[in-house]
Amino acid sequence: MKIALLGYGKMGKMIEQIALSRGHEIVLKVDANDKEYDIALADVAIDFSIPTSAFNNITNCFKNNVPVISGTTGWLDQYKEAVDICSANNGAFIYASNFSLGVNVFFQLNEYLAKLMKNLSQYNVSMEEIHHTQKLDAPSGTAITLAEGIINNTSLSGWKLDKADANEVPIVAKRIVNVPGTHTVSYQSEVDSIDITHTAHNREGFALGAVIAAEWIIGKHGVFSMKDVLNIG
Structure with missing residues (x-):
């Protein structure tokens, strides 16, 4: 080829x-x-x-x-x-x-979890992504895809970097030297938290x-x- x-x-x-x-x-x-x-x-x-x-x-x-x-x-x-x-x-x-093959499996896991959490209003969803300092965009395209997967399967209407409204997914973007990419989706209530994470070890x-x-x-x-x-x- x-x-x-x-x-x-x-x-x-x-x-x-x-x-x-x-x-x-x-x-x-x-x-x-x-x-x-x-x-x-x-x-x-x-x-x-x-x-x-x-x-x-x-x-x-x-x-x-x-x-x-x-x-x-x-x-x-x-x-x-x-x-x-x-x-x-x-x-x-x-x-x-x-x-990444693993990230695309993670996308599916994220959508499935969003469907499970849809009617559990006591949980608030948020996201954190960490990348290397040379990454030009924030949030990452991967984080946006994850946010869209949540939005499409819940009643939330959008996402926002850092502080978000009640009907939006808040995304925190961090830039640290030599980090290929880490994405965490969190559902938090007063009594517990559910987190799913994908961590890339290299490119x-x-x-x-x-x-x-x-x-x-x-x-x-x-x-x-x-x-x-x-x-x-």
Whole structure:
């Protein structure tokens, strides 16, 4: 499989290592300043770029019949437009806030727990996420996905960073050196607490999941998620 890496930072380099170890070839390494490149050289593109580049990277793939996997956050105000362009070009697309296989199981666990807690009004839900100091967005895309999983399965109407209203999920975002990512969802009452936590030990899990998604999407058309890749949910 010939892979284009759209974004060649720490994640791009880790994806390169994983892809090569699984017998794939890297045919393009595109940084933010690279404007001219032939995406058609690739069988599939993996986008871990920056928010200002992601939309153009992704839609360029659609227009050149190259399926694309994206883990870039901070551009999702243009997500629907990207999906429309994907459909118009009969393309293939997976966006995930987190490609870690364990995190995607955690997403399902979070939704199931939210359903169980829905009618237990004595519990208040909150979330904490911790990442390395180089992470640009807060809260993390993973935290937002977790919050949406709670909102979609309860009567809560939104989320907010730090102090939230009674009908919102409060998210605390911390930035600490050399922390790949920790997410904790807590339900607290006066008598007890229920916590679920996912702790990443390194970035390798994110990279492996992205490569597995790229392997899976070859030959397909449509907009998919990691639930489809892992056949869960």
